[in-house]
Amino acid sequence: MFGSSMAARHLLYVYLSVWFIQGGYCAWVAWHWFHTRNPQPPVVADSATRDDI
Amino acid sequence: MQRSRIFGSIGVVWFCLTLAAIAYATRLGLFLAPVDALQGNVFRIFFYHVPHSMLSLLFPYVNFIASLCYLYWRRRDPLKALNADAVAIASAEVTVVYASICLWTGMLWGRVEWGIWWTWDPRLTSMLLLWLLYVSYLMLRKLSSTGQTHTLAAVLSVFAAIDVPIVYMSIQWWRTQHPAPVFFSSDPNAGVDKSMYPAWFWNLGAWAMWGIFLVVFRYALERRRQASEQDAALQAIEASLEMAQ
Numbered sequence: 034m035f036g037s038s039m040a041a042r043h044l045l046y047v048y049l050s051v052w053f054i055q056g057g058y059c060a061w062v063a064w065h066w067f068h069t070r071n072p073q074p075p076v077v078a079d080s081a082t083r084d085d086i
Numbered sequence: 087m088q089r090s091r092i093f094g095s096i097g098v099v100w101f102c103l104t105l106a107a108i109a110y111a112t113r114l115g116l117f118l119a120p121v122d123a124l125q126g127n128v129f130r131i132f133f134y135h136v137p138h139s140m141l142s143l144l145f146p147y148v149n150f151i152a153s154l155c156y157l158y159w160r161r162r163d164p165l166k167a168l169n170a171d172a173v174a175i176a177s178a179e180v181t182v183v184y185a186s187i188c189l190w191t192g193m194l195w196g197r198v199e200w201g202i203w204w205t206w207d208p209r210l211t212s213m214l215l216l217w218l219l220y221v222s223y224l225m226l227r228k229l230s231s232t233g234q235t236h237t238l239a240a241v242l243s244v245f246a247a248i249d250v251p252i253v254y255m256s257i258q259w260w261r262t263q264h265p266a267p268v269f270f271s272s273d274p275n276a277g278v279d280k281s282m283y284p285a286w287f288w289n290l291g292a293w294a295m296w297g298i299f300l301v302v303f304r305y306a307l308e309r310r311r312q313a314s315e316q317d318a319a320l321q322a323i324e325a326s327l328e329m330a331q
Contacts, residue, residue, distance in 0.1 A: 040126065040127060040128040043194040043195070044130055047131045047135070047191045048112065048116065050187075051187055055183065055300075058183050059300060062300070062303050062307055066307050066310070069310050070314045070317075071310055072313050
């Protein structure tokens with residue numbers, strides 16, 4: 034649709050690279066989200082009260 | 087229903103709405119917006135470049151405010167300070183992502199329109215400096231091993247925020263090769279045709295929604311990591327106490 038000139042190629046690169054960078058960062062955060070242990074029950078500030086949980 | 091489940095559901099709904107908004111905004115920018123009379127189709131790069139540029143100047147202020155809150159609370163209320171620190175790192179990372187895209191898409195446009203990838207123009211140089219400042223902020227947090235890393239990073243962030251108004255005003259203060267601003271310009275010849283407004287505003291809104299999603303998601307991850315570290319530290323203390331008995 035936009036031809037095969039340098040302008041058309043660069044337009045394609047922009048849209049593809051933006052999706053790639055944004056999607057890559059989101060995937061990186063999601064990967065760490067699922068690989069970071071979620072402490073259960075929630076951590077309390079005072080260790081003295083930990084026995085009460 | 088647990089609070090975390092409610093936040094999770096809101097996050098999923100927000101994520102889906104954002105993807106739909108990005109898809110619609112991309113369709114507007116690529117296929118429905120009229121062809122620019124001077125630049126042709128390469129102008130469509132701006133539908134992604136300009137929103138990312140504008141947002142890369144907004145997220146540093148989130149980082150700036152969070153860093154000031156961290157510095158204020160770090161002795162008065164350490165739990166609030168941890169929250170502020172999580173917001174600070176989340177917004178700094180999203181700033182680097184958006185600023186990287188701004189620089190990269192600008193270079194791709196510049197190669198077509200100017201015939202060069204880069205020029206030491208005030209706007210481009212100050213933007214590169216902004217990117218370097220936030221990359222150095224993240225590297226400091228990653229590599230420093232002192233106990234004062236978070237405080238040092240917060241102070242660096244306060245200085246980094248000074249560059250934001252310089253980037254914004256650079257095309258007003260100095261004669262630059264960079265095009266005049268699309269929005270809020272004092273030049274009557276600057277700006278774009280109103281028929282392009284839907285593509286602009288949809289892209290700006292969609293990428294703002296995406297940025298907010300990323301900041302909140304990264305913040306939640308940092309809070310989870312902090313809680314995990316605290317839990318591991320508590321378990322280590324308990325284990326050492328049991329060994330001592």
